[in-house]
Amino acid sequence: MNTTSIARRSLLAALIIGAGLLATLPQLALAYEQNSTSELNLDQQGLALQGIDPVAYFTVGVPTAGKPEFTAKHRGASYRFASAANRDAFKADPNKFAPQYGGFCAMGVALDKKLDGDINAWKIVDNKLYLNVNKDVQKKWSEDIAGNLVKANSSWPEIKNRAPKDL
Template sequence: MKQYILLVLLFVTLQTKAQTSEIFAPDSIALRGYDVVAFYTEGKAITGSDKFMYNWKNVKWLFASAEHLALFKANPANYEPQYGGYCAYGLARGYKAPTMADTWHIQENKLYFNYNQKVKTTWQKEQQRFIDSANRKWPEVKFQ
């Protein structure tokens, strides 16, 4: 019983830490290890490598190549996803939600993600309204 309680406490602690991070970073790896530069340069989700890793905002960012790593290091703000990679639709509603790499979208040179394809479809119907709402709410929930 004592071990069970310790496991529950550990799980709650890890979940709380993950939710309070500014960046969506399961296991302290940004965006589940996807290369954020690739969304811009390759137009698709590409898994990064530990070989090309960079620590920024207290999480590890992985890249598919030395070139992508160099681009990110030169100006991380150019490639950082909006709302730290959390779901844009969820942020518009005032909460953080995890995301999937296949939901990515670039608008006005900004990278957005959503929880899943169904949520992305809803988000795209009134995208600008949701972005405006998420922009207002992000400072409130950024570190919650």
């Protein structure tokens, strides 16, 4: 068997596993608004990360609640921060701290889906914040982060402005 055949079989196996994984996700795991074509995963008030401070993932290494008095906007999303210093760090370089794929699940994006990102299922890879729909999916995503990021980076431009229900 040549390497091309092996690669195709491996890709097919990964797609079958991924499809099975998506089939087992609860309906509530889907993105907040099924009809939204926004590339950002926001609540009805336009709040990102359910009010969790994105800078805290990098500085203290745990999801930390932001405070309404420390808020900044970026690309149409409102972000909250635990301190003025974190807000100011975000304002200085928002692309460094904002979650990838608009806060949608990184594994979902790799599988051409827009699934909700769980603030507790996160990982920083190459200085970028990624969320997954839950910790079980994050575990699967972590088995091949590099490969999943290649797939997600390829998929994201095609799906980012589509409604989750249409994917």
